[in-house]
Amino acid sequence: MQNFVFQNPTKIIFGRDTISQIGQESRKYGASALLVYGQNSVKKNGILQTVCETLRENGVSFVEHSGVKPNPVLSHAEEGIRKAKDNKVEMIIAIGGGSVIDEAKAIAAGSKVDYSVWDFYCRKKTVQQALPVLTVLTLAATGTEMNGRTVLTNEETQEKFVIGADPFYPKISILDPTTTFTVSREQTAYGAIDAASHLMEVYFTHSDDWFTPIQDRYSEGIIRSLIDASYCCLEKADDYNARATIMWGASLAWNGLAPSGVGRWFTPNHLIGMGMSALFDSPHGATISVSFSHWLSWFMKQSPENKARVEQFGREVFLLKESEFLAERTIEALKNWYSKLGSPIAPNELGLDYAKMKLVAKKIESFAHFWMLPHYHSDFVLSLFYEKEFIRNQ
Amino acid sequence: MQNFVFQNPTKIIFGRDTISQIGQESRKYGASALLVYGQNSVKKNGILQTVCETLRENGVSFVEHSGVKPNPVLSHAEEGIRKAKDNKVEMIIAIGGGSVIDEAKAIAAGSKVDYSVWDFYCRKKTVQQALPVLTVLTLAATGTEMNGRTVLTNEETQEKFVIGADPFYPKISILDPTTTFTVSREQTAYGAIDAASHLMEVYFTHSDDWFTPIQDRYSEGIIRSLIDASYCCLEKADDYNARATIMWGASLAWNGLAPSGVGRWFTPNHLIGMGMSALFDSPHGATISVSFSHWLSWFMKQSPENKARVEQFGREVFLLKESEFLAERTIEALKNWYSKLGSPIAPNELGLDYAKMKLVAKKIESFAHFWMLPHYHSDFVLSLFYEKEFIRNQ
Numbered sequence A, B: 001m002q003n004f005v006f007q008n009p010t011k012i013i014f015g016r017d018t019i020s021q022i023g024q025e026s027r028k029y030g031a032s033a034l035l036v037y038g039q040n041s042v043k044k045n046g047i048l049q050t051v052c053e054t055l056r057e058n059g060v061s062f063v064e065h066s067g068v069k070p071n072p073v074l075s076h077a078e079e080g081i082r083k084a085k086d087n088k089v090e091m092i093i094a095i096g097g098g099s100v101i102d103e104a105k106a107i108a109a110g111s112k113v114d115y116s117v118w119d120f121y122c123r124k125k126t127v128q129q130a131l132p133v134l135t136v137l138t139l140a141a142t143g144t145e146m147n148g149r150t151v152l153t154n155e156e157t158q159e160k161f162v163i164g165a166d167p168f169y170p171k172i173s174i175l176d177p178t179t180t181f182t183v184s185r186e187q188t189a190y191g192a193i194d195a196a197s198h199l200m201e202v203y204f205t206h207s208d209d210w211f212t213p214i215q216d217r218y219s220e221g222i223i224r225s226l227i228d229a230s231y232c233c234l235e236k237a238d239d240y241n242a243r244a245t246i247m248w249g250a251s252l253a254w255n256g257l258a259p260s261g262v263g264r265w266f267t268p269n270h271l272i273g274m275g276m277s278a279l280f281d282s283p284h285g286a287t288i289s290v291s292f293s294h295w296l297s298w299f300m301k302q303s304p305e306n307k308a309r310v311e312q313f314g315r316e317v318f319l320l321k322e323s324e325f326l327a328e329r330t331i332e333a334l335k336n337w338y339s340k341l342g343s344p345i346a347p348n349e350l351g352l353d354y355a356k357m358k359l360v361a362k363k364i365e366s367f368a369h370f371w372m373l374p375h376y377h378s379d380f381v382l383s384l385f386y387e388k389e390f391i392r393n394q
Helices: A021-029 A047-057 A073-084 A100-108 A184-201 A215-234 A240-253 A269-280 A284-300 A302-317 A327-338 A353-370 A379-386 A386-392 B022-031 B048-057 B074-086 B098-110 B184-201 B213-235 B240-253 B269-280 B283-302 B304-317 B326-340 B354-371 B378-384 B387-392
Strands: A004-016 A032-037 A061-065 A091-096 A132-137 A148-152 A157-163 A172-175 B004-015 B033-035 B061-065 B089-098 B132-138 B149-154 B159-164 B172-175
Touching: A004 A021, A004 A240, A004 B074, A021 A047, A021 A091, A021 A132, A021 A172, A021 B283, A032 A047, A032 A073, A032 A100, A032 A386, A032 B240, A047 A061, A047 A091, A061 A284, A073 A100, A073 A148, A091 A100, A100 A148, A100 B387, A148 A172, A157 A269, A157 A353, A157 B149, A157 B213, A184 A215, A184 A240, A184 A269, A184 B269, A215 A240, A215 A302, A215 A327, A215 B033, A215 B240, A269 A284, A269 A379, A269 B022, A284 A302, A284 A327, A302 A327, A302 A379, A302 B033, A327 B048, B004 B240, B022 B048, B022 B089, B022 B132, B022 B172, B033 B048, B033 B074, B033 B098, B048 B061, B048 B089, B061 B074, B074 B098, B074 B132, B074 B149, B098 B132, B098 B149, B149 B269, B159 B269, B159 B354, B172 B240, B184 B213, B184 B240, B184 B269, B184 B283, B213 B240, B269 B283, B269 B354, B269 B378, B283 B304, B283 B378, B304 B326, B354 B378, B378 B387
Parallel strands: A004 A172, A032 A061, A032 A091, A091 A132, A132 A172, B004 B172, B033 B061, B033 B089, B089 B132, B132 B172
Antiparallel strands: A004 B004, A148 A157, B149 B159
């Protein structure tokens, strides 16, 4: 086990009928807020109304900032920062999924400085402070409701970057699984896939010190639960326990516990997915299933240790029996899960042909240095997805 | 899954050569501390010296309060409170295991009030504030280094009570597994057993809503890791990875995550163990192995659901195969672990005969109302351990 520091101060309020607690909780942080949300869904399902009512009852005034996009963009965050500054709000309240919360974090940090918030994302500046961020989660996937990370896309430069900082940990996150009853089958699938992938990036990190049984069981257990629960949700959209499992599982998947003790981490799948999203606005979960389906086959061939790691994943997550082809069967089981959920396996299912993936590969190369990955050069990425074509094009 | 609130702000600094960070970290909380520790072991192994040096280097003055007993007692805590008040210290730094940290928490809260700290433990008063508590852990077991709980024994009334409060969460806990290389085989065993039992109390809590796969896998995974690692430590006392697994496992076992979503919890094993410790100063881990060995057999007979729960534990923790006697084999496997570690199974191994256990049973009854348990009456407790004698004595 490697040395680590772990601290996660976010207060989680989890369960049915908990959203109205946001009013009372927000009072601890001031009397004025910027309410950040996305499209009309939070209006339709009444969540926005519940939040507004409880804020009014608790004497918290607010300004609204709606229209956050999936894969949130810099220009919209900048608009939110202007509103936050103009109205001198004391906190940011996000109502939505990962995109909304990530943009809320950008606004929270951007409101405290007089330069562009993008300077943080491209590592020119370091986040020292931010307005308090409070969240009401309505989509289980990214884990941003319980971590200090935020992802933003710069439309002009077609860059999608992630940064982390202590002030980004939400003060309060309210997780009511019933808010996800109306999430589409597609988004439910992408959410479960994204959550599982956060654990998998850590789990498959190559390390000379793989004696991390606590972390292994932690990740395997959550992934196993996410897989089971995702099938239940597709069967019955309002299965409370299954929705609760995905919601809490997604938070635990990326709250800092899994990597603690594992050492250097991140395999390149999020990087590859971000390249696809930045250029072609592909849904994050879909890019992840495409990437892992190919990368894992490459990974297992690199060393006997890697293969053993894949085999352990198969035994513990899919409960596969020992066999000569356990590693291959594990990857098949994973792809099978992706397919059953309707998530793509091949780039062409996302409309990304060889030419487009070539652009993705180049794009990844341009920002891979942030990730300090050993294998990120364009040819390698391309070969993952188009091995034959790649060889043909040599 | 049940509704819950989860928040755990403790900062964990984990790994080799981390103890000297206590100096720099403590500066954030003031310039004077009460150093709380137990017997001579922290002097012998040089940990105390390392802490004192780094405190001096960082300009933190300190007063020492040594001699904390296993099963820490009120009178000694009161002495610490007097020292803390007289010297107007700004923080309490605990160097030791669960007993030392628990007494440090008592001192931290007692230093803020002008009445007896025991008023908190017997629920006459509620803890509103406490001096910051920082810890350097040297024994993996109770999890107090990462939670808001403290246990104290009142020698006069022979009561051993546990309380929880937000100000009790340590600000910083430094966990260096190498500090446990010199822990005796007996204490290592008791520590692993205690840590596993915290998860088991939650795991076997009866609930009508047992759909908690995330929490189940979490607990099973940590217990499985603790069992494996405990064997490794008995084999090789300075097995770093095994020591690290027990240390981090013990913290995760009782940091609030396992019960989150499980609903009403605590089976009566800690209560029973505390009765034994309060009257006869029995080691906590030893009382736990005695209690669980008997209680679990009773528990599985109460309902098919209970039996299924025990079977699941056997499958997931001990990797036992399906069979007609899976539940019985699970309990045998658990007892086998206890025995191999040298921990007792029967009360007489602790010198507790029928007459003494009768006193224990009466003692438990006198403070069981704090625990709100359905089955705590004296006869029941006694019958767990002396079924035949109990029937004979009817």
